Amino acid sequence: QQADIGLIGLGVMGANLALNIAENGYRVAVFNRTVAKTHQFYEDAGDLKDKIVPCETLEDLAKNIRAPRPIILMVKAGEAVDEQIAALKPFLAKDDIIIDAGNANFHDTVRRLAALGPNDPTFVGMGVSGGEEGARHGPSIMVGGTPESYARIEPVLTAISAKYKGESCSALLGPDGAGHFVKTIHNGIEYADMQMIAEVYGILRDGLGLAPDAIGRIFEKWNEGPLNSYLIEITAKVLAATDKDTGKPAVDVILDSAGQKGTGRWAAIEAQMLGIPATAIEAAVAARSISSLVGERKLAADAYGDLLAGRKLVHDAAFIDALEDGLLAGKIAAYAQGFEVMAGASKENGWNVPLATTARIWRAGCIIRSQFLDEIAAAFEGSEGKNLLLAPAFVERMKTGSASLRKVVAEAALAGLPTPALSAALNYFDGYRQQRGTANVIQAQRDFFGAHGFKRLDQDGDFHGPWSDVD
Numbered sequence: 001q002q003a004d005i006g007l008i009g010l011g012v013m014g015a016n017l018a019l020n021i022a023e024n025g026y027r028v029a030v031f032n033r034t035v036a037k038t039h040q041f042y043e044d045a046g047d048l049k050d051k052i053v054p055c056e057t058l059e060d061l062a063k064n065i066r067a068p069r070p071i072i073l074m075v076k077a078g079e080a081v082d083e084q085i086a087a088l089k090p091f092l093a094k095d096d097i098i099i100d101a102g103n104a105n106f107h108d109t110v111r112r113l114a115a116l117g118p119n120d121p122t123f124v125g126m127g128v129s130g131g132e133e134g135a136r137h138g139p140s141i142m143v144g145g146t147p148e149s150y151a152r153i154e155p156v157l158t159a160i161s162a163k164y165k166g167e168s169c170s171a172l173l174g175p176d177g178a179g180h181f182v183k184t185i186h187n188g189i190e191y192a193d194m195q196m197i198a199e200v201y202g203i204l205r206d207g208l209g210l211a212p213d214a215i216g217r218i219f220e221k222w223n224e225g226p227l228n229s230y231l232i233e234i235t236a237k238v239l240a241a242t243d244k245d246t247g248k249p250a251v252d253v254i255l256d257s258a259g260q261k262g263t264g265r266w267a268a269i270e271a272q273m274l275g276i277p278a279t280a281i282e283a284a285v286a287a288r289s290i291s292s293l294v295g296e297r298k299l300a301a302d303a304y305g306d307l308l309a310g311r312k313l314v315h316d317a318a319f320i321d322a323l324e325d326g327l328l329a330g331k332i333a334a335y336a337q338g339f340e341v342m343a344g345a346s347k348e349n350g351w352n353v354p355l356a357t358t359a360r361i362w363r364a365g366c367i368i369r370s371q372f373l374d375e376i377a378a379a380f381e382g383s384e385g386k387n388l389l390l391a392p393a394f395v396e397r398m399k400t401g402s403a404s405l406r407k408v409v410a411e412a413a414l415a416g417l418p419t420p421a422l423s424a425a426l427n428y429f430d431g432y433r434q435q436r437g438t439a440n441v442i443q444a445q446r447d448f449f450g451a452h453g454f455k456r457l458d459q460d461g462d463f464h465g466p467w468s469d470v471d
């Protein structure tokens, strides 16, 4: 019996996705560059073996899938994808669909689609989030492609995707690179969210002198309120864990240098290219870069010493509440930025990315999944194209939440504790709501040194200033 679908790449994500597909009743033909991994995967598949067809060659893989063939590529992003497409093409027909499910840069997805000839198979760029666990039991799936391609793979994607109150977390978000672009911004938002949580952890650790288990209990409590989310939940768990070798809290033996594979940086780069502020995401990327300067940070710590003579913050219930509220306000501003970048890219590329749907398919399965995204989805219903900060429900929240965020950022600054993402979020909010900004001075400076001209508040047209009159 031929398989319903193929999957190439039995690494962490591919193997789990293949088992998920099999468990949902679809027969899946699998191939991996290193053939031994294919056999091992089959041997370990247990009850699901009869739904899996292990293949040693790509020709074998193509023969074992019912035409027209959908084939998921889950290999390392970059050249490996181009190599696999080239190797696979000779065995495929026009109606087949290659689905790149890795973390591709959307520019590559657009290029790959454009490079296909009229008799080549179709190409779909699909972002998958949720890590290993999501791939196995239900990821969030962000698809870029034609409606025809999506219609053909929709049943299997719907079946394997995460469900939020019964609703599938898989959707077609636009043509060509739209799915991979949205996945990139998802990861950028994920960076900002993680960074803001880490900043609050830093305030609790260094500003209030709390131990990891005490901080963990605070996060655990917050997880029952409006901050309820996967990231808060795992942070509480991480803080409660004990290192087996030393008996110390696990977080206390982990080097404070964050890794990054590049998607957060791509999000910041794309935002810059579009000219759309994503300062909380940029701050989060930069914070990871600073974290990696382990040796230099030691030198700087020695050079500057404790500038604030160990100034501690006041530990009371009101400040803990402000941290909770402030973190939520920071999140609102950071998510607003991420959605603005998607709206901008959507406009620029003519994608028509549905923002409410995007928020909906992030409610479960992905790393930033949360109750909060349900509120974002509701805010975008009927008001697509508007900054989240202008949605009435969020205006109400920010009216009070911004005061908490301000308190947190101000207190942290006075105690010498870094809050790059939280303060970026606050500054974005304050800049965005400032009717009379300060760019009048910038325009005057530009006109002074470069005769760039400026607009006036009281007259139409372009003007130059009286700069020659001043010394």
Ligand code: NBP
Pocket (backbone or CB within 6 Å): 008, 009, 010, 011, 012, 013, 014, 032, 033, 034, 037, 074, 075, 076, 077, 079, 080, 081, 083, 084, 101, 102, 103, 104, 128, 129, 130, 131, 132
């Ligand atoms: P792994 O490192 O676990 O697996 C990589 C896979 O790519 C293996 O099957 C490997 O084959 C294959 N591969 C490589 Br490497 N180079 C190849 C080449 N030149 N030709 C053919 N196959 C090649 O990665 P993973 O974590 O499963 O990630 C896969 C994709 O999913 C990546 O794009 C990643 O960014 C994305 N992603 C990962 C996560 C996550 O949480 N890990 C989440 C969301 C998306 P081999 O066995 O022969 O080496």
